[in-house]
Amino acid sequence: MQKTIVNSWNEWDPLKHVIVGRADDCHIPPEEPALDAKVPEDSDMRGQWGRRPQETIDRANELLDNFASLLEKRGIRVDRPTPIDHSKPVTTPDFHTDSQFGCMPPRDVLLTVGSEILEATMSYRCRWFEYLNYRPLMQRYWEEDPNFRHESAPKPRLTDADYHPDYLSEKIGVEKRLKWTAEKFFVTTEEEPLFDAADVLRFGRDLVVQHGFTTNLKGIEWIRRHFPDHRVHAVNFPGDPYPIHIDATFTPLRPGLILNNPQRRLPDEQRKMFNDNDWEIVDAAQPAHNTPPPLCYSSTWLSMNVLVLDPKTVCVEASEVYQMEQMDKLGMEVVPVELRDAYAFGGGLHCCTADVYREGGCEDYFP
Ligand code: NVA
Numbered sequence: 001m002q003k004t005i006v007n008s009w010n011e012w013d014p015l016k017h018v019i020v021g022r023a024d025d026c027h028i029p030p031e032e033p034a035l036d037a038k039v040p041e042d043s044d045m046r047g048q049w050g051r052r053p054q055e056t057i058d059r060a061n062e063l064l065d066n067f068a069s070l071l072e073k074r075g076i077r078v079d080r081p082t083p084i085d086h087s088k089p090v091t092t093p094d095f096h097t098d099s100q101f102g103c104m105p106p107r108d109v110l111l112t113v114g115s116e117i118l119e120a121t122m123s124y125r126c127r128w129f130e131y132l133n134y135r136p137l138m139q140r141y142w143e144e145d146p147n148f149r150h151e152s153a154p155k156p157r158l159t160d161a162d163y164h165p166d167y168l169s170e171k172i173g174v175e176k177r178l179k180w181t182a183e184k185f186f187v188t189t190e191e192e193p194l195f196d197a198a199d200v201l202r203f204g205r206d207l208v209v210q211h212g213f214t215t216n217l218k219g220i221e222w223i224r225r226h227f228p229d230h231r232v233h234a235v236n237f238p239g240d241p242y243p244i245h246i247d248a249t250f251t252p253l254r255p256g257l258i259l260n261n262p263q264r265r266l267p268d269e270q271r272k273m274f275n276d277n278d279w280e281i282v283d284a285a286q287p288a289h290n291t292p293p294p295l296c297y298s299s300t301w302l303s304m305n306v307l308v309l310d311p312k313t314v315c316v317e318a319s320e321v322y323q324m325e326q327m328d329k330l331g332m333e334v335v336p337v338e339l340r341d342a343y344a345f346g347g348g349l350h351c352c353t354a355d356v357y358r359e360g361g362c363e364d365y366f367p
Contacts, residue, residue, distance in 0.1 A: 005145035008112045008355035009362045010202050011252045014310040017077040017357035019106045019137060020068045023060035023345045024083040026052050026102030028295065029126035033163035037187035037213055038242050041171055044294055049099065051087060052295070052344070060104075060342035064352060067315075067337050074309065079356065081106065081133040090128050094157045097125040103133035104342075105351035108245065110134060111197035112355045113207070113227060114362060116149035117141070120197040121156045121222075123188055123214045128158065134354075141356070153222065154193065161191045177241035181212075184236060186243065188216045195219030198245035198351065201252060204363040206273070207232045208250070212243030231366075233273065237264035247350045248301040251284065253332065254311035255365055259284040259304050273366045282330075285322035289340075296344040298351075305348030309335065315349050 005017070029035060030049040039045045068078040086100040101124065109130050111118045117138060119131040131152065141148045156162065167180075167187040180186070188194055199215040200223065201208045207227065209220050211234045224232040237249050240263070250266065251259040258274070260266055262283040274281055287303035298305075303323045307315040316324045318336035327334045339349055346352070 003145065004115070004147060004357075005141045006112065006115050006117060006148045006356055008202070008358040009114055009204050009360060010358070012254050012308040012311050013358040013360035015071075015076055015308075015355065015358050017079070017355075018071060019079050019081065019110070019134070019354040019356060020064055020071070021102075021104035021106045021345070021352045022080055022083055023052075023057045023064060023102065023104055023342060025086045026057060026060075026104055026345050027086045027099045027126075028052060029101055029124070030098045032097055032125045033160070033168055034123050034187055034213060035126065037163075037167040038244055038297060040242065041173070045297065048295070056295070056341070056344065060345050063339050063342045064104075067339060067349070067352070070335070070337060076309075077356075079137050082136045084129070084132050090125060092128070092157075094159045095125050099126065101126045101130060102345060103130065105198070105346040106134065106354035107247065107351045108196050108198040108346065110354040111200055113202060113230070115145075115147045116151055117354075117356075118197070118226070119152040121153045121194050121219065122196055123156070123158070123162070123194040123216075125158050128155070151226075153195070153226070156192050156194055159191070162189055162194065163187055164189055174241050178239070181236075181240060181243055182238040184211065186211075186216070187213050190216055190218050193218040193222035195223060196245060197354075198247055198347075201246055201250060203252065204365050205230055206366055208235055208246070209233065210243065210246040210249070211236055212240070214244040233270075235266060235270050237261070238267065239264040242299070245347070245351070248299060248303075248305045248348070251304050251306060251350075253306075253308055253314065253327075253330065255363075256280060257282070257330065259326075261301055261304060263301075277366045279365075285326035288320050288322055293340055293343050298343060298347055302343055302348035302351075305350045307349040307353055317348055
């Protein structure tokens, strides 16, 4: 009998097969609207672009390889992408950018829902072709698993009409950004459906999707129509001045328990489905670091970007002592994993992976 390769319905069931990204040939891409809006005004990333320094690529790869071995030792199958040449420009009839991003992190591009892996539209021009890094794996799964659904969302045009010019002035300032976030005024417009896979969390029959810089309302509507058997919930986190990717903001650990970034609290009216079903939403512990590492897009809240191996076991970055302590108190077995020197490549332990197989089926947690 043919084997099922792809199956994953949530963020916590026992993990059996996963993709771990690679740092090879990762670039800091040139300026472009959605990317610029994400980089803080005082960041060391401003004004830089080009291939990342080789010693940082080597160090990140060392950590990613170690993480992959650790998962394999725990009986989890690990696959790796095949890097394309990220120095190549991207030119379409609608835009041009001089380089790409990399094949980190896979969670941003690939959304696994049941037996389907969906390639997201993406909303940065430099990430338009990123799915190609994963195509050899997708082809293999398609050959091996007759039930695997390999899907790709419509490629967006990413013309200037996709971005609000207001976000592109040099010094917006955090206060204005927070006001705009609260008003749900983001850098991306509603020109066409846009979403990154890392804005989606899977809770069995329910998908929770962050509306922000990288996912617009049309993107959420596209996801809703694409998964007609799911309930799709749009969420916002008003305390986040750079709202991209939900996985350093809202982290489900097991049925009934979610960590929420205390600076980006889910508004009361959006808590109803969790409250009504006795789910606990607890504030995440403070990050152990005051600043992100050099040349990093993400915030210090990668502390809560953890990979759940099963409802009792979680991988936490090894220097995040407060987050590890909190997990322990919440009754989780903690597996420390060193990854901080790879954060600059696009994120933490959840980001740098993409689910292929978790045990279990599609449950309804919010009946
Ligand atoms: N919004 C995130 C991205 C993390 C995956 C941040 O805190 O930087």
